[in-house]
Amino acid sequence: MRLITRGDLDGLTCAVFITSVERVSSIELTHPQELTDRKFPVEPGDIIANLPYHPNAGLWFDHHELTDSNPQPPPEGFKGSYGRARSAARLVHDYYEEIKGKGFFAKHAELLDGTDRLDSALLTERDVLNPERVILLGFTLDSRSGLGGFRDYFLFLGMALRSMTLDEVLESDPVKERVAKMRADDAAFRDALLANSKALGNVVVTDFRHVDVIPTGNRFLIHTLFPECTISVRLQWGPQRKVVMATAGHNIFDRSSWSNIGHTMSLFGGGGHRGAGSAPLPADDGDAKLRELIKELQAQG
Ligand SMILES: [Mn+2]
Structure with a gap:
């Protein structure tokens, strides 16, 4: 089998x-x-x-x-x-x-x-x-x-x-090769996060919509750069730029947030679980829905 x-x-x-x-x-x-x-x-x-x-x-x-x-x-x-x-x-x-x-x-x-x-x-x-x-x-x-x-x-x-x-x-060589590549990626990713992120109250928003090739790196890194934020949101284009994909997660180093992110994302047509979730937002509404989402995440703390 x-x-x-x-x-x-x-x-x-x-x-x-x-x-x-x-x-x-x-x-x-x-x-x-x-x-x-x-x-x-x-x-x-x-x-x-x-x-x-x-x-x-x-x-x-x-x-x-x-x-x-x-x-x-x-x-x-x-x-x-x-x-x-x-x-x-x-x-x-x-x-x-x-x-x-x-x-x-x-x-x-x-x-x-x-x-x-x-x-x-x-x-x-x-x-x-x-x-x-x-x-x-x-x-x-x-x-x-x-x-x-x-x-x-x-x-x-x-x-x-x-x-x-x-x-x-x-x-072993395969592991050491991957570790070296990962360390280099993380350095580039850290720079991209710092250049494209903004703290809005307790929510840090990383907007990768203007970045052509989105760098990859450790998904928890954002919370070390913005330790005071309890929730992170990342924006990037969905397929064919038809929607803006918003992914959100709790700060894993500061577990003070009691909000249910999956539930919040479901109000915007997405889903997830308590600690993380995602939702597709309209690409052509001048970020009206996005502002609504951030307001909701801010209110829930
Ligand atoms: Mn598992």
Whole structure:
């Protein structure tokens, strides 16, 4: 059977655990939306991890984030594990340790701990400005790293983490190459953020609509640059410039905001969860809707 997962650190750690136990013929990477829209073909018996449920799945593992205020009930009678957890990998870990015995994945304790922290954004400023070890590894898996061969890199890490120590994996050439590229990207991204962001009360707005090639970088960086803002909003053009995509998130270093961003975004035709969300705004209304959105986010604090 195949394993279908997400191309992030949580998906990777799930893959390390699952391929240690199950006979997996291939690993496929996809996005949640592709599964919910039934665009990704799932074969009967496939294992799905860190992605939404699909009726063809033979085994399914997914978690709702600790911040999710509106969990959907799981379908009855599925095989696997679903519930509140910091990562899907944590559920996979607990599921198989139940079968194989406590300590079966002891070798991967640091990997699992880092996966929990990154997947639930329980990070310190230091994790963002100077990431190390598992958190650093996780950032090299952000889809932004436009180095090509992403799937190859993911599969390499899956194998390497099973056969090598974490220290050896961190010292391997593919990881070191990605880390170097990431550090260079982050420097350029930081400059672009500073040049295009403005604090409007508690909301920092980054407007990338006038930037031709939007640089990529650590998505939490903005909160280290504007620590006094509890919410960040980023604007960029949607496909064919038909809409302005607004994405918003809480400041993960200052968890004082009680607002539900996903709910606010749903008032503007978008969605998300408590900590982050996005909405498409009209491209031709002179930013009227945008001003309304910012006002709403300011009011909610
Ligand atoms: Mn996850």
